[in-house]
Amino acid sequence: MKAKNLLHLFEQVNAFWDPHVVADLNGQEMKVAKFKGIFPRHLHEEEDECFLVVKGHFTMRFDDYVEEVSEGSFIVVPKGVYHQPEAEEEAWVLLFEPASTLNTGNTENAFTKRNLKQL
Secondary structure (H helix, E strand, C coil): CCCCCHHHHHHCCCCECCCEEEEEECCEEEEEEEEEEECCCECCCCCCEEEEEEECEEEEECCCCEEEEECCCEEEECCCCCEEEEEEEEEEEEEEEECCCCCCCCCCCCCCCCCCCEC
């Protein structure tokens, strides 16, 4: 039980779209990730996801609308909803999701990450 500095954790992430686990709680994981560019459209059949922007901003594209998520804001994507995050500039995002969540959901591609690094 030691405090962790969120900004220092983000400084250890060197690649975009590469989430790192920073804490576990009640079957959930807190993950830090840097976003830049376009992530593939996908959904999670069993898991909701929460995206909290620590620095910068990103766009969350849904099938029928687009939501801008700015620094200090968060968005929850319910299970079963197709979504596609996109960031023109680097954004630091804290993710809250079940430990079983695969970052690319129902798809497998070059962005898929397994066995995430723990910080």
